[in-house]
Amino acid sequence: MTSEKNQFIAIDTQKVPWEERFNEKLGRALLRKDLFNDPETGTEIRLVRYPAGVVNPRHTHPCGHGMYVLEGTLVTHKGTFGPGTFVWFPEAEVMEHGASPDGDVTVLFVTNKSFRIDYVE
Secondary structure, three states, X not given: OEOOOOOOOOOOXXXXXXXXXXXXXXXEEEEEEEEEEOOOOOOEEEEXXXXXXXXXXXEEOOOOEEEEEEEXXXXXXXXXXXXXXXXXXXXXXXXXXXXXXXXXXXXXXXXXXXXXXXXXX
């Protein structure tokens, strides 16, 4: 959802359907609900759900991004984190993140500018 500058928005995320986004590198789809996109700065806010055991392999982003864990366990290259934890990944850091094998993880995902994923071989 793209929002106009200085516009109030309120979204009942329970009524927004999950959108499947197939990830070729993973061979699986991740689920997401786009909540906010600022075309001026590239800032994005969305809900993301990783299926159990799916971890996005080593990659970087040209932006910093944060994940606030809502449900499940977020597995990262720096450890595992449960509900209520906020994790910030700095721009250009080589990282891995996804869900533990025990269950799906749902996070509130926030970027500070335009998002792109670059996989590290």
